[in-house]
Amino acid sequence: MLRTNFRRILATVKEANLSAPIDVKNSASSSHKASLQPLLDIVRSDLDDTNQIILDRMHSDVELIPTLARHLIAAGGKRLRPVLTLGAAKLCGYEGDRAKKLAACVEFIHTATLLHDDVVDESNLRRGNETANALWGNQASVLVGDFLFSRSFQLMVEDGSLEVLRILSGASAIIAEGEVLQLMNVGDVSLSEESYYEVIAAKTAALFTAACEVGAVVADRSTEEIAALGSYGTNLGVAFQLIDDALDYSSEQQALGKAIGDDFREGKVTLPVLLANRKGDTEEQKFWARVIEDNQVDGDLEKALELIEKHGTIGDTFAAAQEYGAKAKAALDIFEHSIVKSALLDAVDFAIERAY
């Protein structure tokens, strides 16, 4: 079953990848700056309830658990994934309370994966990677992640839908597979584009997919509509991760005082690097091979940024994100026009344009 889901997601990704290139300039749907605000406005009241459920249900008498969970959860963030569950439910005309609790489940799973991402190895520490877990240690990050993950399944059991449990347990397994795959790919400068998309489809898009599907499931919609919202989520998730990977090399980010180069330091081969390596001459490829395989010295990040700039691979990555964004929008074609649909379309532009 897992394999089937995984394949379906990959198939969606590959299909999108092989489609005709989108004209980047014309694909921005309007002249206004894209915003998540319309969607946030629509789900505002539900999201308040979801936030309350999150706070209530991350409680444990074991104090370190809510303390550490709060560090990540209450720190805010966009709550993009639960917003998608609530938005998808709204698109399907759902008016009940179930989506709020299931949106909290989605956020718990997301937070658990963030906590587990924080876990580092000695080698990473040596590379200067300091994460939130520095405050409490690896073991606490792992265990609190486990708690939130378990709590998420407890909430799903309370909800009582085996279909929801199937979707979210499947997504969780795929996320773990994607993260392991990414780990195995570290330092491999000759990573194929296909392998790169395989990782981001699993580690990021799988939860976007599930978050959207759940919204349609609680509304008792048809298989076709569930699949359409799933496809919207998958393609949005891939676009979102592409932009994340681009931002890690973005000078705008740097100008705003945000850290860049995390992926570079960790030897993660993302699309901007993968393409720069492919477009580079022999000497440049030697550079990439050395730095990605972990022999970095001072000035290497600057050189990497220079080569990425030279070959325009941030632009290529944005273009790919636009392409997936267009697929995400097209997936909603089967739904009639509504303000909710319009807000979900805007959310796609937001996910991409946040880069500019």
Place this chain on the structure above:
Amino acid sequence: MLRTNFRRILATVKEANLSAPIDVKNSASSSHKASLQPLLDIVRSDLDDTNQIILDRMHSDVELIPTLARHLIAAGGKRLRPVLTLGAAKLCGYEGDRAKKLAACVEFIHTATLLHDDVVDESNLRRGNETANALWGNQASVLVGDFLFSRSFQLMVEDGSLEVLRILSGASAIIAEGEVLQLMNVGDVSLSEESYYEVIAAKTAALFTAACEVGAVVADRSTEEIAALGSYGTNLGVAFQLIDDALDYSSEQQALGKAIGDDFREGKVTLPVLLANRKGDTEEQKFWARVIEDNQVDGDLEKALELIEKHGTIGDTFAAAQEYGAKAKAALDIFEHSIVKSALLDAVDFAIERAY
């Protein structure tokens, strides 16, 4: 719901703890060396199927996942927890296939917790704690644990019982709470007995409880019978952990070439230490405070063993385990005599006598 379960387990533990002491000499039920063999013989065929399910379902196209999982799962071990699920189902006269798959779920959860236990912090590495994760790193241990945990829930969804999902998601949350609690207690030499039992009830006994309850649930038994098997599991689990904690300071273990003193090095306060500290004079208590708070030097383990021997606290720990073992056996009183019941009673003696 979680809290209720947690409290119920704790209540069982406290009740047992306050009961009249058991005469250790007379509590060994027969003259033969206790063995798990009768129970293993009874579930042999089912266990073969469970092992096959485990091997089949830990598969992933992401090669590192089955490789790493195999390291722990195929390494064998007693499969005590899945054996309990199969045995409990047999005691309840269950003849179907569901228990086999759910026994695999229980083993996956156990393996996930073992993998997550492998995760270490720099401080631990400095203390000389080298675990299986040295082979693949912290991140891989975490992620493969996550995969097995997710896969376990996928198998439960296939089974389709919300009651089973409720029991095992609840147990998983309690296990995480217990592990966090244990982490918070590290280095606290004045830990109360109550706090010690709270940790082992959660980190160990909760899964024993759930493993046994699930066997009764698939057999559609009454709430009373489910609770009785749950109580058997809880008390057996506490006894099992007490013996584990005793073995970590056992000279017999050392004579067999097995490592001892892991808990000591990690600053974990277990019953043998907790009691030795309490019974010690001022100078001895200063010793315990220093070594448990992580200022160990050469010869400290030897001194600790000497004090534990002096105060007979390994014997005290065995006596406590006997007490919980007796409670576990008494919990099965409501079931008629059968060879399965007899084998489950033998399993209790085995869990305790493996120490001798």
